Amino acid sequence: MRSKRGIMLLERLTTLEQSLHGDQRRDPAWLEYLLHPQFCEVTRSGVLVNRDETIDALTQETGTAFIVSDGFSLLSVNAGSAILRYRTCTAEGHRPAWRASHWVKVDEARWQLIFHQGTPAV
Template identity: 55%
Template sequence: MLLEKLRLLECSLHGDKRNDREWLELILHPEFREITMSGVLVDRTETISSLLSEKTALYILSSDFRLTEMGRGCAILYYRTSYADGIRPALRSSYWLCSDKGQWTLLFHQGTPAASTA
């Protein structure tokens, strides 16, 4: 099931793999871009550098995954995150592309602070 496959790939970037250069270079499309939660547009090189420089990674909780297939070999994954202590809730979207060889890569990601529900 595609939703589960992309969920696992996405969540791999929330754990130990986020400090693995080889994995990041494999999973992030060469034209990868991200709009960060602070509203800054960054590219693949900046993202990899930032992730590799993290000293301690906070555990990220992810939930409410939804998938929209845009056509053959491309899909958008939507979900929610927060840190384990509940701070920094966010709405996230990721645009994934599948190569002719069946390798999914992340082309675009955006994290937006979630509106308060309190």
């Protein structure tokens, strides 16, 4: 059975992750706050991008489709590190992907995303 602390962390990281699925993903101040200085991502198409490239790409997006996400689960690595796993697709059910995000606790009240990977789902 999950601990109350584990459930609270899952809810918190899910909320932070989902903030990147809507309009807030285009806010450079939010991205600077949320993405760890060493952040990198392996995109759904297999391209490795760094933090600056990610911020540039997201802030320039226009007309992005709404991202549906579900099936969130959490793997706690230690007290200051956790991996959030989940599935995404477009509102129409297209482009399904499995996602994994590595979150690190940078101070008592703040978590930052240090790594993300998207893999096409079959």
